[in-house]
Amino acid sequence: MAESELSPLLTRPVNGNVVVTRGKKAFLAKFAFGYVKLANKVDDHYFYWFFESRSSPDSDPFVLWLTGGPGSSSMFALLTENGPCTINPDLTTKFNPYSWNNNANMIWLDQPTGVGFSFGSPADKDYNETNVGENIYWFLQGFLELYPQFEGREFFITGESYGGHYVPAAAHYIWEANKAENQDSELSMINLQGIAIGNGLTNPVIQYAYYQDMNHNRYNITLLTDAAEGQMKVDSVECIRLTRECQLAPRNGTICKVAQECWTDKLIGPFFSANRNNYDIREWCNNSDPDAVCGENPAIKTYLNSVAVQKYLNIDDRAPVWNEDSDEVQSTFTIDGDWSMPFHDFVADLINDDLRVLIYAGDADLMCNWIGNRAWTLDLDWKGKGAFNAAEERAFIAHDPLLPNGSTSIDAGVVRSFENFAFVRVFDAGHMVPMNQPAVALDLINKFLANEAL
Incomplete structure (x- = not known):
């Protein structure tokens, strides 16, 4: 399949096309996968998997998802959290009715260099968020050259965990590039509208x-x-x-x-x-056993490293063996100091320029807990700080997007918001909210993308 083509959704990639229906509605979507060679690097290739919206692909927003780490592959989120399908223990796939591409054109991206199926030359090694922001900007330029129909579409960057670094860094780089007076007229317009971060590490000193x-x-x-x-x-x-x-x-x-x-x-x-x-305190984990596997999904690694799947995805021979996490990337970003850096000021710049920002956190997570995330949002200096901090915390009532309007009311958490900034504590969810509360997460992101009240 050529990279610029969009093919029908495969729920069983190695077996053929399947149209899955729920009631009378068919959730058929088109998708594409492949590599974008970054124009700003020597020989750097970023792997992506893109799915068109199941609803209105010609008008729905364009959304990028970044898993954290540092060094974690977004393919893990695609296949366990908010993507079109999940992987069963027997390596078959299961349709996910709560995929975030229900109402958005979604990209899941492996980055930085060396993460997942992405690869580059030794000279392309990444060290910090300066590299992340620049690389994602040039990835998007390459992607929009392949798929120009999405140029100018409302664009949002989303992510979780170390995405509290990645997302503000990438968005801020794009925001600055959009404001540059000497921007190359041949570059694609990236119509950045906002960011959403789940259980992120954004301001370590506060958190x-x-x-x-x-x-x-x-x-x-x-x-x-x-x-x-x-x-x-x-x-x-x-x-x-x-x-x-x-x-x-x-x-x-x-x-x-x-x-x-x-x-x-x-x-x-x-x-x-x-x-x-530690990612979900509701789950028991034998931490005294060095061989204990808590919260992991070994089927994902087996699936993505299978010969049939890699052949289907046209994985480059130079790509590393797929792992959920890259120890090398995590070590490099830690030693370089990126882990400890703050990115809340980038968030403030975006909010002050009227871009939309959503910070949400599952309240059963220890790693990037909801209390610390709430604290840094209250500490953030921006033009609406006084009104945001004075705003009443109220119940976040979610609705299952797949059921008729008004047929469900879920006491899903607590929200504080003012104008274009919101913080949501999500009940009964750990570090990965879309995995634990798929209906709530989809309702939350749909409302955010549509600029509806939470």
Whole structure:
């Protein structure tokens, strides 16, 4: 299949085309996959999987999804969270009626260089968000050259976890490029309208102060002893100090590695004794067993590394073996100091220019918990800060988008919003909200993209 073609949706890629119906509605969509060679790099190739909207592809918005890490493949999210299908243990696929391409034209992208199926020359190695922003901009230029029908379409960047870095960095780069007076007239117009981040790490200095607070949760799960909770609060001061030092001099010796290790050892490590999944405290996890697999899906790796699937996807021979995470990318971004950097100021720039911003967080997640995410949104300096902070927190009532209007009302969380900025705490969800609450996540993103009240 040529990269510029859009083919019918395959729910079983190695077996043929399948049209899946729900009631009288057929959820047939077109898709494309392949590589875009980045014009700004030496020999860098980014792998994408794109799905047209199941509803109105000619008018629905154009949305990019970035999984975090750093170094995690967006193909994992596509096949376990918010993509058109999921993978069964027997490696067959299952149609996902709550895919985010129900009302949006969606790209899932493997980035930075070396993540998932993306690859480049040694000279193309990425180190930080400066690389991320520039690379995503040039990926989009290459993509829109292949599919010019999406140029000028309302465009949003979404992601989760370390996407709290990626998403603001990419959006800010595009925002600045759009404002440049000397922009090349031959470049495609990227009509950036907003960003959405789920359970993100965006402002470490603020967020690090709230890890011990997760010991008091709506699930009545004790995660720390009183002594351990008190010690974590003390240790958070040290981690914040180290993080500030890293931010001031990221390449000064090993300070950034030490700062990140402080987070790992003192703000995350103590929770292991509770034997809970740090990505979803509602799940039991035997953390004392080094071979325990908690929250992972080994079928995804088997599926994406199968000969048949890789042949179908035209995976380049130079691409790495697919892994959910790239240890090399994570190590590089940590040592370079990117992990500890703040990106809330980028968010403020976007909001102040009237772009829409949604921050949401599942409240069963420890890694990038909802309390810290709420804290940095309240701390954010922007033109509407006073009104946002004074706004009443109210119930977030979601509706199943696949059922008739008004037939469902889900007490899904708590929302605070003012004008173009919103924070949503999502109940009964961990680090990956679309996986745990697919109907709620789809309703939330649909309302955000349509600029409807939450």
